[in-house]
Amino acid sequence: xDPPPHDALIMALEQLYALGALNHRGxxxxxxxxxxxxxxxxxxxxxxxxxxxYKCSGDAITIASMLxxxxxxxxxxxxxxxxxDTARKGFFHVxxxxxxxxxxxxxxxxxxxxxxxLVWFTRILxxxxxxxxxxxxxxxxxx
Numbered sequence: 001x002d003p004p005p006h007d008a009l010i011m012a013l014e015q016l017y018a019l020g021a022l023n024h025r026g027x028x029x030x031x032x033x034x035x036x037x038x039x040x041x042x043x044x045x046x047x048x049x050x051x052x053x054y055k056c057s058g059d060a061i062t063i064a065s066m067l068x069x070x071x072x073x074x075x076x077x078x079x080x081x082x083x084x085d086t087a088r089k090g091f092f093h094v095x096x097x098x099x100x101x102x103x104x105x106x107x108x109x110x111x112x113x114x115x116x117x118l119v120w121f122t123r124i125l126x127x128x129x130x131x132x133x134x135x136x137x138x139x140x141x142x143x
Contacts, residue, residue: 013026021035063098066102066104067101091103
């Protein structure tokens with residue numbers, strides 16, 4: 001395996017410094033040690049830690065879980081693009097994509113795991129993605 005390009009390494013260190021995970025000497029801070037406990041991207045772990053101050057940790061963890069799963073949430077078959085786009089509009093949130101993802105998860109969760117598989121497939125969503133998200137969300141809550 002090749003080492004990462006020098007520029008990519010510098011950018012990563014700058015990002016960790018900006019997030020408060022590294023001090024001016026490049027050492028891990030207390031915040032950095034806390035961030036390292038979460039199995040997700042540093043920006044998402046910082047969001048989760050900051051969410052406690054605003055009493056929205058559950059929502060932050062759910063959003064981080066949704067963003068951490070690599071599967072596509074919305075599937076758009078070529079023969080059903082209009083149907084898929086219509087289904088996606090049902091989750092729209094004026095504040096942006098992160099809250100749209102929270103809407104998707106909450107509506108799936110409210111529908112119930114077993115009942116929702118069929119419902120979500122017919123709405124052009126990957127139900128298996130949400131099973132994975134529920135597992136990721138549970139892992140984040142257990143830390």
